[in-house]
Amino acid sequence: MTDWTREQMAQRLVRYADLVPCRTAFLDTRTPGSTEKENFTIIGPGVSESADQFVHITEKHGFNIGAARQPFGCVNSQHSHDTAEVFVVHSGHWRLLFGPNREDGTLDIAPGDVVSVPTRMFRGFEKVDQGLGFLYTVLGEDDPGKVTWAPAVFEAASDYGLKLTKDGMLIDTSAGDYTLRDTELAAPIDTDNVEELVTPPLEKLLECIVRAGTAVANPDSPLAGEGVEEAGVIGPRATDDGFAAGPIAGWWPHGFNLRQLTLQTGAFIPSHARREVEVLFVQSGTLEVRWGDESLLLGAGDTLSVPVGLYRSYRNTASVPAVVFVTRGTDNPARPVFAA
Structure with missing residues (x-):
């Protein structure tokens, strides 16, 4: 088939300059150190918890495409996924942080590196060099589900008035935009379930990375x-x-x-x-x-x-x-x- 017009194909093109960020995508959006991150849903629906998240292409593909853009020192807090999460480092140097409290080691990644973080383990990431950096991400399945946050992330978010509903949507209690008796809130993951989300040994995680040029x-x-x-x-x-x-x-x-x-x-x-x-x-x-x-x-x-x-x-x-x-x-x- 060649009967796609240029205008139709342009609707399937998302240029870097035209990306629409969301700064309120996740539970940690007000936590110090995480306030400056930008989240992008390129091919949706992604895993955003915010109704403000813009989706560039809604058509189902069997996977999701997203991205994160962060300045030096900005952290994406500890969380776990039930489907694949792949990072392609477009720009900047980053540090992956493993374990519910970042206690299980780190892995530094640089432009051109690709890493697929195993499902059902806690990970976060931090931008570690000056300037803005951009991570392109691929998430498994049409519906990648919701992220599971480490207990400390729930606690920190609560201090700034942010909570999650049971169906995974972010609410701002400080703004009075909900009524507790009408809203069933999500609870932090319990200790037994945290212990099930085990970080593999570093040598095993190294099977999950392809360095630039290799x-x-x-x-x-x-x-x-x-x-x-x-x-x-x-x-x-x-x-x-x-x-x-x-x-x-x-x-x-x-x-x-x-x-x-x-x-x-x-x-x-x-x-x-x-x-x-x-x-x-x-x-x-x-x-x-x-x-x-x-x-x-x-x-x-x-x-x-x-x-x-x-x-x-x-x-x-x-x-x-x-x-x-x-x-x-x-x-x-x-x-x-x-x-x-």
Whole structure:
């Protein structure tokens, strides 16, 4: 199919400059050290607890795309997820903090690193260098559920008048926007349940990270060609399009593949279609996406959701390599179908 208009495709493009942040997305939004963070829901619904959260693309993809932007010293408090949470470091240096009270160790990550934090364990993250940093995130499933906060986060939030309803929505008791007798509040997780959310040993967590520059190109990728490399990053299993499992496979479900696509200057991927949803995130450089007689030019930080079945080609039109992280919505992507 090539009958998507440029205007329709532009609705599936979220440019970095057009991202709409939410500063009241979560329970810790008033906790000192966390007040300056910005949360983004790019492909929803995400896990935001605020009715103020803007969702850029509401169409179901089988996974969610979001992001966080934070200045130096800003902390995202300790929480746990029931579905996959993947971080792609677009900019800045970050420290992942493990354990309900940050007592289980840390892992530093830098631009180009990818880490998939296991489900059902407490994690937080802190921006550790000067300036703003941007984390691109992929969350598993259409409905990733709500986060589970560490007890200390509940306690700190309560001191600033913030509570959660049982269905996971944030309310501000200091503003008088609720009546207690009409609202069933969520309770902090109890001690027994906290103890079930165990942090794996650090050597196990190191199986969950791919450092920038270490992803190994697959010469058997159907997209590989002159100046074009595709490397597996997250792959729960061997796939029909010629990739082995890993290097991040995980012992918990992902439901998607994450690949790193690199195009040198002038490199071109011919027109092809895919059977699964595909989301492009430009880590660096520029990428021209062309379908029929139309095209869009993507820059660093831009996200594009490509329609299933659309024949499209990719070209790097700039003088520096284009590095693109590609999320495909299945454990087992099929081989692309190239145009005749």
